[in-house]
Amino acid sequence: MEEINQVSMPRIGDAAPEFKAVTTQGEINFPTDYKGSWVILFSHPADFTPVCTSEFMTFATMEDQFAKANTKLVGLSVDGLYSHIAWLRTIKDKVQYKGMKDVEVKFPLIEDITMTVAKRYGMIQPGESSTKAVRAVFFIDPKGIIRTIIYYPLSLGRNFDELYRVIIALQTADEFGIATPADWRPGDDVIVPPAGSCGSAKDRMEGKEKDVKCYDWFFCTKPISKEKVLDTVLKK
């Protein structure tokens, strides 16, 4: 019988596994040091590789944008600290790419030579590579709960507009008690929860609830303006 290779991986809704680590910005105690902020913990396969370099330049350029959404960035690979430092210095001093230059990575990059953290977070996926982390992205809320997980293979650079969209959508869902439909962006209609004690599905279907539009009894939306979303999420 085929042996089942069982690996424990954190899931959406779990508390983010705790660890202490050495980073390019000093030691961190995760997620305790990040309580009160959203945090994106992400892994990359290796320093001094092209896809990872394009990703780090993009993420570093967007760091202020994420900070305005109360979101901190933490990177990880199974390389050592001196490799991380040399790679980030090379990026700053030498690499110009798509209009980005002199890019300083100010967020911490974890050294994880022992793969302790990478294994705990399911970032080592042997079918893809047993010596490098895949491109994992964990979105962790201010209480330390994992709210979204995305994995990409080694060859596929991430879409950072999508990572930002996820952060804004998660916070919008929390703040307004709604859900977000396919391809939602701030300013698009949002999905309202099922009709309950405050109003019946029939009232909704008959257009009696202000601003609510129903496509069927189970699928109703309402507008929230882009300004209201961004004022709430970005100015907390």
Ligand code: BEZ
């Ligand atoms: C890269 O970042 O370019 C890369 C890293 C590992 C494998 C393939 C590509």
